[in-house]
Amino acid sequence: MYNTKYGYLLYKKAKCDKCNFVPEDNCQLDLVYKDGDMKNKSVKNMLTLCANCNRVYQKKLKEKNKSILDITVDADVTI
Numbered sequence: 762m763y764n765t766k767y768g769y770l771l772y773k774k775a776k777c778d779k780c781n782f783v784p785e786d787n788c789q790l791d792l793v794y795k796d797g798d799m800k801n802k803s804v805k806n807m808l809t810l811c812a813n814c815n816r817v818y819q820k821k822l823k824e825k826n827k828s829i830l831d832i833t834v835d836a837d838v839t840i
């Protein structure tokens with residue numbers, strides 16, 4: 762059987778994709794799925810972010826989702 766834990770680590774890089782931070786320990790880096798689909802394990806969908814960059818990334822993601830929600834609400838009002 763394919764070990765998902767090791768599969769995960771294959772995509773994790775040694776440094777942050779955004780700020781090039783090289784961690785003292787690997788646990789300081791997070792693997793992010795760009796499209797949010799954890800089954801989409803293509804290299805293009807993977808992003809290695811340090812804890813700091815991931816915090817900002819998750820915040821932006823929430824704000825993006827919120828704006829989509831707002832558009833939906835507006836559309837409902839128009840109809």
Ligand SMILES: [Zn+2]
Binds near residue numbers: 779782813
């Ligand atoms: Zn970073």
